[in-house]
Amino acid sequence: MKKKIVYTRAPKDVEDALDAAVRIHDFLPSPHELIAKEKKATKVTIALSTRSLDLFRRYARKHNAKYQTMIRRLVDSYAERTLAEQV
Numbered sequence: 738m739k740k741k742i743v744y745t746r747a748p749k750d751v752e753d754a755l756d757a758a759v760r761i762h763d764f765l766p767s768p769h770e771l772i773a774k775e776k777k778a779t780k781v782t783i784a785l786s787t788r789s790l791d792l793f794r795r796y797a798r799k800h801n802a803k804y805q806t807m808i809r810r811l812v813d814s815y816a817e818r819t820l821a822e823q824v
Contacts, residue, residue, distance in 0.1 A: 766814050768796050771807035778809060 790804070797804035
């Protein structure tokens, strides 16, 4: 962003919070990176929103992949980058 945005109608505390906000690097893999196959997995039951599941299914169908693999890789990536730092 080249030009600083000045909020004129927001309460002062909201403006201050926006000024102090820190951009977080997007560390999650792209959908294309989620397609790769893996050999070993443990089966679990999980409830996902219909909206999210539909997005994974559409992308997987478009790229001739399995949506379950994409979801597993996304969770694995999150766990490796986030949870490993906290142990």
